[in-house]
Amino acid sequence: MVNLFRKHSRVDNNSIHNGVKLITVAQPKSVIAEQFRTIRTNISFMGIDRPIKSLAFTSANVSEGKSTVAANIAVVWANTGKRVLLIDADLRRPTLHKTFNLSNQVGLTSILTADEETVDITSMVRGTDVNNLSVITSGPIPPNPAELLNSKRMRSLLNAVRNAFDVVILDVPPLLEVSDTQALISQLDGVVLVVKVGQTQKIAAKRAVELTKLSKARLLGYVMNDVGRGGDSAYGYGYGYGYGYGYGYGYSTDNK
Numbered sequence: 407m408v409n410l411f412r413k414h415s416r417v418d419n420n421s422i423h424n425g426v427k428l429i430t431v432a433q434p435k436s437v438i439a440e441q442f443r444t445i446r447t448n449i450s451f452m453g454i455d456r457p458i459k460s461l462a463f464t465s466a467n468v469s470e471g472k473s474t475v476a477a478n479i480a481v482v483w484a485n486t487g488k489r490v491l492l493i494d495a496d497l498r499r500p501t502l503h504k505t506f507n508l509s510n511q512v513g514l515t516s517i518l519t520a521d522e523e524t525v526d527i528t529s530m531v532r533g534t535d536v537n538n539l540s541v542i543t544s545g546p547i548p549p550n551p552a553e554l555l556n557s558k559r560m561r562s563l564l565n566a567v568r569n570a571f572d573v574v575i576l577d578v579p580p581l582l583e584v585s586d587t588q589a590l591i592s593q594l595d596g597v598v599l600v601v602k603v604g605q606t607q608k609i610a611a612k613r614a615v616e617l618t619k620l621s622k623a624r625l626l627g628y629v630m631n632d633v634g635r636g637g638d639s640a641y642g643y644g645y646g647y648g649y650g651y652g653y654g655y656g657y658s659t660d661n662k
């Protein structure tokens with residue numbers, strides 16, 4: 407099954423080595439940064455009745471832009487003055503420490519494996535150059551990421567940070583590749599699916615939507631990561647957004 411979904415995928419490991427591009431920091435006045443702000447506004451509109459204090463960005467497969475979108479949304483959210491915490495919960499392909507040039511000797515996995523009575527969570531929460539934005543990096547990669555992410559400890563950590571921050575954003579593993587994600591996203595106020603235009607297969611996107619439903623997570627919408635479409639340069643960023651649970655996405659996978 408999984409192989410079928412991965413047929414056309416182009417795994418790009420660049421962000422694992424170099425982090426993701428924080429265009430919202432480098433070029434805050436750019437069109438792309440503005441698009442991230444629009445996405446953030448739309449996500450917060452979804453929280454009018456039930457405030458969204460914790461949310462995750464996920465995707466069907468790896469390398470579709472989860473970390474890029476999660477980090478840039480975290481930046482623009484922090485820019486509004488809210489206290490934002492970004493957590494790298496993609497324990498197999500962590501990128502956050504590279505993105506913010508932090509060491510990764512301690513992080514999420516250290517919190518989850520330490521003695522609950524004595525662990526000092528605040529020392530694992532790191533500041534960044536962006537005002538109001540704090541991060542928890544992945545920490546050393548464990549052999550059992552699924553167990554850690556689904557542990558009681560993870561739930562109590564989420565409760566603790568939800569109280570300490572205005573918004574908690576998680577960069578989580580892709581839905582179709584690993585089982586960790588479903589249980590994790592069901593504990594959050596919402597999940598946003600990142601879809602890479604021209605790469606994510608329709609069948610994979612459908613399955614990802616189904617899995618969010620099965621896990622009883624609240625699907626807030628999707629971000630269309632429009633990489634280099636229309637003959638733009640290699641970094642033809644463009645983000646669309648849309649909301650709804652339908653399968654009739656406005657993108658095509660036929661031209662690949």
Ligand SMILES: Nc1ncnc2c1ncn2[C@@H]1O[C@H](COP(=O)(O)OP(=O)(O)O)[C@@H](O)[C@H]1O
Pocket residue numbers: 418419420421422426427465467468469470471472473474475499501631632633634640641642643644
């Ligand atoms: N819109 C985009 N245009 C060009 N490159 C992109 C775009 N979005 C992501 N990338 C690149 O694709 C790679 C995978 O993105 P990343 O955010 O790390 O994906 P994921 O977290 O889903 O694995 C990275 O090298 C990133 O820089």
Ligand SMILES: [Mg+2]
Pocket residue numbers: 421472473474496499500501577
């Ligand atoms: Mg990632």
